[in-house]
Each structure stands twice: as C-alpha cells, then as structure tokens.
Amino acid sequence: MSAYASSPDEQNDHFGSGVGGSVLLHAVVFAGIIGWAIFNHLHNPSLGETSSQVGSIQASMVSAIPLPTKAPPVKDQVLTPDDVSKAAAPPPKEAALPPPKETDVLIKAKTPPATKTAPVPTPAPPKHAQPTPDTPKANSGEQATQLPQSVSQTTNGTATLTVQNRALGLRYAYYIRIVSSRITQNYNQEFPDPRASQDKSVTVLFDIDRSGTPTNLRIEAASGSPTLDSAGKRAIQEVDNFGPNPAAESIPIAFKFDYHHP
C-alpha cells in the first residue's frame, strides 16, 4: 500500500495479479521453447546425416568368392611339349666271352729278350788334391756366407754391404751402391775405441722401405766392442732417406763394419 495513494482504488495497485500473470506468461513461453526444441530433436535428423542411412551398414551377401576362373592349359603354345621324343636305344650288348672251362690250360705270354748295354766308363778319381774355390774372408777371419754386394775400404778396416734378397741386389745395383756410399760417408771411424775394437766386426741389419727410409735397425752380430756397435748403428741412423726405392718392396740389407786399425 502506497503512502501517497489518494483513493482506495488507487491504493489497490493489483500487484498480486500482475506478478501472477507475468509468471504464467514466462512459464508458457519457456514451456513452448522447450517443447519445440524436444520436438525438433526427436523428429528432425541430426546434423550431417540423412534419415535414410542412419544406423545402417550396407552389405550385400554373395554365395561364393568371385575368383578368376581357371584357364585350361594350352597345349600348342608350350615351348617344351610334354610328349618327349624317345631315348636312343642302348648300345647292343657285346657278346661276352664264355667263362673258361675247367679243362682249359693257361699259356704264359712270351717275354721279350733283354737287350745288353755296354758299361759306362766312369772317370778315375784324381790322384792329387783339388784346389778349393776361394771363399771371401773378412779381416777378422770370419767366412762370409754370401758374396757381398758392395765392399768399401775405409781408413780403419772395411765396410761390407750384403743384400739378403740377391735378385733385388742385382736388379737395383746402382741403388745399392748409393746406399753403401751414404753409409760409409756417415760412418764415424774415429768413434770406435781402437784397442777394444781391433780386428772385430759388427753386422747391422735394416730394411729400406718403399719410400727409401731405413727402418727396423738392429744388430745381428755384436762385435763385443760397444763403441764399434754404436758407431755402426749411428752410421745408419744418421740417414733420413736414401732416395726413392726403385724396388716395389722393402729391401733387407746387412751391413758389416770390420775394424782393423793399421
């Protein structure tokens, strides 16, 4: 009730009926929208489907698997026909000798007569002693097993080079001479102690590899004089390279230093 209303009519502002009408109207509109939506949902197709296909899988039943039919083999087109020609007839059997009868006698074949040969005369052994061929001997009296490839005289003794592969040594003789002269040049003859090294010799072994570098240097036979041993080793160690190796393989070399102070 309004404090400012002047009449009883005016005092009754119909609040109750207005609210009721409004609620009823909203409820009707709302129910209408919901109902329309439910109706639509139930009776219209969903998005992206047509009513005819909904919920079905198309399948057609067949009675058998449709494999290609088997072609019959064509006889005329086969390269090697099935009907082969006949194999050649086996050679006719030779008529076998009849087995010997028990009454048969064995006759021996004739042996040819032996031919006589005259005895070969052998030379009589010499009555006097034969000279033995000269064997190369070192100053130390030791006998060499192989003829050396190169021998050079030094102030104190000799330097002897032997190529263990003789074929290589002959084929590349010029190279072996260069090697020998390089080593002899580098051999410091003042280094070995004269008294300890007198009449002794050292043999050093090494290989000249394909580039011409001496490798694998070792002493084969030590002399017993350490100074002579190291002078021999140093003569080879001083060399970086002997020049290009003409052989396609490494050349093994034995180099022997004899010390003999005159």
Added chain:
Amino acid sequence: MAALTLCLLGSPLLHAQDPIHLEATNSADRIRLAVANFKPQTGDANTGAYKQTFDTTLFSDLTSAGLFDVVSKDMLPQSTPGFPAEINLTQWSAAPSSAAMVAFGNLSTQGNHLVVSGFLDDTKNTQFPQVFAKQYNEEASEDNARQIAHRFADEIIFRLGGGVSGIAETKIYYVKILGPNKEIYEMDYDGANQHAITHLGTVSLSPRVSPDNSRIAFSTLGRDGFQLKMFSLLLNRPVNFNSAGGTNLSPAWSPSGQQLAFSSSRTGDPEIWISDPEGNIAHKITAFRGPDVSPTWNPKTGAQIAWISGRSGLPQLYIMDADGSGITRLTDGGYATSPSWSPNGQFITFAWDRKYGPGAPGGQDIYIMEIASKKWIQLTHDGGRCDFPSWSPDGRHIVYANSPDGKADHTRIMSMLADGTQKKALTGSGADMPNWSWK
C-alpha cells in the same frame, strides 16, 4: 751431400786451432756420370736450336749439382744414342769416359710441341741397365727446352742423390740496382731468365720469398721511412701489410708460412718482432739495449731464430727460441751480419769480418758455423767483400753477393757449393741481396 760431408769431416777435423783439412775421399765416391748429347729426331732448324739449349742446360745442371763427377764432353764416345736399344754400354763404361751412369735420349718437335724422351742407364749392370725413363711433352719454345732439361736433371738428382731433391727448378730473388733505385728481381737458379718483379721507383731491400712461393716480403723506403711490403706472385701486385711506425727491415718467413719475423724500431730501439703475414698481432721477442736485426728461422723446426744483435758492442750472431728465450751467442768477436739457416737445421751461414776495426783491416767473407759445436769454416777467401749468403733448399749450395772491388754498385750475385767450391757469378754487377726460394 756437401752438408753431410761437412758434418762428417767437421767433428774430428775442425778443432779450434787446427787448420782445416778436407780429405778428398768423398770426391772419389761421387758417381761418374756421362751426359750424352740428345739425338734430334726431326731435322728442322728449331729442333737443332732446342737441342742445343737442352744439352747445355742439362750438362750445366748436373755439373753444378755437386753430386756427380760429370764426364767432360770431349771424352764421350762418338755415337749419339737416342734409344736404349741404340746404346752400347761397354763403350761408355770403358776409358776414357769410364762412366758409371749415362744420361741420354732423344728430342723432337711434333707440330707445336717439343717431345723429349730421357733415359738413365747404369753401365755396370749389363743385365738390367735402365734406372729410369721419362718423357716430357711441352709447347715448343726455348724456355720450355730449358725447363725440360731442368726437370730431367732434377729427376736424375732425385734418384741418385740419396734422398735430396734437385734445385734446378728453384728461383732466386734479389735486389737490382738501377741507378738511385733498387727493385726486386727474379731469376732461375742458374742466373737465366732475369726479370723484374716490382716497379716501385724507390729503394726496396731484402726480398724474402714465402715457403709456398706465393709472396715476397721486402722493405721499401717510403714516406714513413723503411716499411715492410708484401708482393703477391700469384696476383702479380702488392698486397696489404699493416705497417707501424719506425724503421721496419729484414723480414723472415717462418717455415710454416704463418709468421713473419722482422726488425722494427716502432718502440724506439730496433728489436725483433713477430707478426702474421698481414702484419697483424705483432709482438716483440727481444728486449735489450742495442740493435737487433736480420732474423732467420730454423727451417727444420721453425722453433728457433738466429739474428744479429749489437747488445754487446759490435754486431754478433745469436740464436734464441722463437718465443725469445734461450739466447745463445755464437760468434766471439768481429762484425757478423746477415745469417741464413741451412735447411737441415744444422748450420748457419753468415757474413763475418773477423778482424774488424782500426788497425786490423779484415775482409768480409762468408762463413758456415755448425750450431751444436760452434765450429766454423770460411768459404770465401780474397774474393772481395761478400755478404748476404742464402742457402739453397737442397742444402748443397749457397748464393751470396760479392763485390770484387768493394764498391757497392759493383756487387754481383755468385753461387757456390756449400763447401766453398764451384764459385760462379750468376749476374753481372748491379745485383745484391739474393734470397733462394724454399722449393
């Protein structure tokens, strides 16, 4: 081989007071080599001219190699073999030629090309005489005939020299005196084919070629005094080298080609500096009162520098490590200049006036010193003033400048074997400061 000879003879014979005797044992070991005249296959006049050049060059290359006992051409047999089938080896191995090896071959011009076949035979090996055979095919010209002869000679030296390559294809760079100006010139190792490299119209000194033969470093007098310059032999023009103040002199390439040592007075006193080949990252490695000049690297290791220092009065020869440590003085007096280190790192050659000063007029001569023992040999005697020695890459030769009468403009370039023999002039007067290329 000469270096080895020296080393072999050096240890027992070169005591300080003893006279030097060189035994002739090694010359007897030299290979006796006969060089036949090559056989012309075609008869035209050009072939004859090329053949003449070829024969002369080959003979002089092998003679000056210092390795062989080359048979005089007068002693050769009359025949001229052109092919291995045509040679009668006993003719050559017999007296008077008595050759152990024969170099022979043939030469022809085919169209525009000069074709040379060269053979080397071992006369002592009758079964397998041939040492090697080579064929060369170049455009026909006088210069190429010489080049082919150089190459064939180098091949013979390589095969028979005991592992050291020949130098017939190397170059020598030097200073040509042209009135008031000095320019950098280039020539072949035998003095042929002399031609200018620079045309700067000023004074250029001390050319030094890089180890790969691509650049020359030298010092040039310009507006700012002497400055280092770099000339590219590939581009044929100067390339950049960053300069600094002061006087910059005497460049020296390290064997790697990555560093340049030189003398610079940018901080007041001439000291040895090291920079890269563009002149960057320069740093000083000597610090002592007195001039430090003329560095040269140890070409074998690249870890040591020899140089001339005046720290104790007169200039003396010193060596140090490349970082400036381990300084050792090698000469004990006199006036030493312009060192050059041998390729095997064992020796230094330098110019030395052993009796310098008033009342003791000495001559300036070329010396070799073995670094390990400080023993030295005098290589030139009474030939006038000698300076600027430079080793050849095979270590068997030394080139140097010589002035017979002591006058600067009469200086000429001479070469000799490293034992002081076979001296010969390569240029006329007016050439100075030679530098032998590294290869």
